[in-house]
Amino acid sequence: MEKVDQIIEKWNSDPDFVIEMMQDIQDEFRYIPREALEEVTLQTKVPLAKLYHIATFYKSFSLEPQGKYKIQVCTGTACHVKGAPLILDAFKRELNIEIDETTEDDNFTLEEVRCLGCCSLAPVVMINNDIYGNFTSDKIKTILKKYDEVAL
């Protein structure tokens, strides 16, 4: 929890910045552990129920542990028009998980995201910070293999 204390301190325990604190916690642990939220409550005096409300309201927070690699399939309008739903289906088939689920080996979490702002290269997929433009479902196997190898 030392990391959590540092994060809260970085934002001066200011209740106006609880969303920022929670984003840093999310980045650090790849999800928001309950103990971390309790610590935020203790130090900012923002009730735990309010923090839970925030954590479930905003898309970027997760209360469950996430995989090592976050696969974000963009389903913004341009990507949708260019076949993103089919790519999402192909990822589901390949990883054998549904949206917002994590593979058993904890390597991949599959997410649907509404617009990464790379519409000109639609359809787009982002894996952690790597962006792939003009995506086609036949690339999936090769790309996943690359990350699987690094994960080993």
Added chain:
Amino acid sequence: MKKITIGLASCGLAAGAGRIKNIIFKEIKANVSEVDLMETGCIGMCYNEPLVEVFTDKGRWLYGNVTEEKAKIIIEHHSKDDSPIIEWLVKADEIETEDDTFFQKQIKIASRNCGIIDPTNIDDYIAAGGYKSLEKVLKMTPEDVIEEVKKSAIRGRGGGGFPTGIKWESAIKAAKDKNVNPILVCNADEGDPGAFMDRNLLESDPHSIIEGMIIGAFAISSNEGYIYIRKEYPLAVERIINALEQTRAKGFLGKNILNSGFDFDIIIHRGAGAFVCGESTALMASMQGKVGEPKVKYIHNVESGFKGKPTVLNNVETWANIPVIIEKGADWFAKIGSGDVSENPWNGSSGTKVFSLVGKINRTGLIEVPMGITLREIVYDIGGGIPKGRKFKAIQTGGPSGGCLPESLLDSPVDFDTLTKAGSMMGSGGMIVMDDKTCMVDIAKYFISFLKEESCGKCTPCREGLIALDRILKRITNGKGRNGDMELIEDICATMKISSLCELGKSAPNPILSTIKYFRDEYEAHIKDKKCPAGVCKELISYSVNDNCTGCTICAKKCPVNAISGKVKEKHIIDPELCIKCNVCYEVCKFDAITVK
């Protein structure tokens, strides 16, 4: 060869520009001694990414679709005798290229520096004339600055289209009445799917936004500014944080700006992923660490906004226009655009607008065009028409609050008021082109499902209305539409328009109402004939192999469920029982031998 620049905004990176940069770096080291390698943002020609520009004594040469191989050859060629490789050029000073028509009708104001300067280096912005307007403003009175902005008649680029000068003036008045300093906010929570104008401005020219904000702060006497930026844009967040640090170091931001006695600083808030936070009152709630739920708007933000103080909220593109208005003058700006705004800003739309031109169009990218240009000019002259010779069906503007406009409206001028009258809206600038393979009922379902998830749930008409609409549209696209569904949809939409709390709910019916208005026959085909004419809705289509099949076997190899069988050089067959309609066969077939209907 003097300098090489590489476009490294998100779109460039997605196209592999990072790899190209490494290759060029290596090649330069091996072949040439003195040449600057510089990062830049996006010039808007995303369809030609990765883009590499070479600066020589003879001029500037912009190369598109640069692969690793091409990069090596370009460097080799230029290091030898500096002659360009003409067939790979997409833009050059002296030579005409096919792509020149992409720029011909554009006027760059907000995006003037994008893809030209190094966004990570403030000196580059200054060399391009940056912060000159701020210096000019600090010698003016705040009243004169507001007068200039009012005279330019610029209206808010976030979609609302409220005249910026009037907004600023109202905040000053409210601040005087309350005896407080107003707050200034930049809305960089670009949430509309299909729109990325602000992302590019933030990544490619962050200082023009910051300079605009400082000028605005001086005009309304604000000492406290915020940028609310969405977390989904990590590179934009990084660039704006970096730019703010450099601005402070140069004395343009912070205490006693350029020894004028004026103090102003900017704090960043990262949005955590909620479309509704683009709504002004929800955005301000989010900035105070709360969930982004809108408030009833009988009190305006300019009177009581962030923490109850008078607040001026403008979007990224509006701020980026401000330094140019100051530099070139309001009269110059007001002459660009449509309508006569000399008496009243509401009489027209002055200046330019940046649009993200995407979807089924040959030249996808970011364009900045004078207001009043027609949709046809955008789609055909700039965008180069529809790929694969397919037929244009609709253009979607205004994001989830906007609508789909058909071919019959292509000659409409693009300005705030015309688009609204047609049942869509200008919005923040997303323009998604659709062809005959796009199902308009599916598009309506897409937006409604998006809005259903993004509705904050506070007011009943929006929350429940969207759930009901989503259910009906799913039913229709699944082939279970009923007689009376259309009337039911129209009824729910009418209720939502009247009684929703904020603009999200009030405008949510637009995607359905505009598609019903212009493409009613497609709804009827789904409901009555149980058919999807565009071949999109899975429950209503089937895949088969037609006589074009040469028996190349590629579809059978790529089919993920082994639903395709057939011998080499013989026509193949798809087993409808096994087929999951994943479209892979259609994508891989080179002979147009897959029929979807």
